[in-house]
Amino acid sequence: MNDPFLAETTALLERTPRVVRTLLEGLPDGWLDTPDTPGDGWTPRDVVGHLISAELDDWIPRAEMILRDGTSRAFEPFDRFAHVERDVGVSPPALIERFEALRREQLTRLRELVGEGDLDRVGRHPELGEVTMRQLLATWAVHDLDHVAQIYAALAGSYDAAVGPWKAYLGILVRRDPGSSPAPA
């Protein structure tokens, strides 16, 4: 039992709802209306909805399939837009609370289901082919990071005009523009 992977991954996953709450709770509405990319991007509210969808349909259901079916059956495709209709009229604080509760449940389930000896077990992704339990759980953590970073881009976008000429120095704004080339860090 010397592989720190499960403990490290869980440490990150536990933090995400707390970070989202610390960032968004009580933040004035003026920050919350802008999508991460102009046009079809997601607002912070959409992102929390998408994180809820992934708790419901993605990570633990797929871990269960790896343990039960191995590579004999491909994972169900995951609906990236499930939140759009489901969350109509749900307030941002209620969404954050739902995400917190679900994440807590799913981490309890993870501890029951998966031990260090299961990390190399293999399942089948409908597009990517064979994937391991370790890759699934690492992706769970990086998916959190990716989407919380998306919240940051959305928040920044609401000040896109307000920063004036400084925009040229702010990669998080430059990258939101259609056709932008990757900005330096």
Place this chain on the structure above:
Amino acid sequence: MNDPFLAETTALLERTPRVVRTLLEGLPDGWLDTPDTPGDGWTPRDVVGHLISAELDDWIPRAEMILRDGTSRAFEPFDRFAHVERDVGVSPPALIERFEALRREQLTRLRELVGEGDLDRVGRHPELGEVTMRQLLATWAVHDLDHVAQIYAALAGSYDAAVGPWKAYLGILVRRDPGSSPAPA
């Protein structure tokens, strides 16, 4: 007094040290060693150091110059790498504590210095030319968002290999690669 700008901007600025603490405090070291971009990028520790530098040398000193000198004198250029030598041997928790204390002080100073009537006052940036107090304060907030998002890219980078084939779906990892084209949201 109907312009919500100062209250909204302050609400974001107050959150940043709390968010950074919630995200990084107690996070296993395995997450903290990777830079946001391979090679010359910054680790989460570097980012906190840079945020400290900006509290010391950038925002409030420039606000004071706008109020005192207007456009008659250009801002001092800001050293983006001041943290590298200054923070040698300082632990991440000590850096976060320093950032929290400085941010608290600088927000107190902001409230003393700047009222709604000052937001259109003008100063001179050494490269960008005339800028307003409002643009300076908006940039303070977006600079926070930009650099905390950079912490997210660094954390994600430490799982770059672990996610296996899923990397193709994770924009936060794809964008770290040199020469990557902008990924969809």
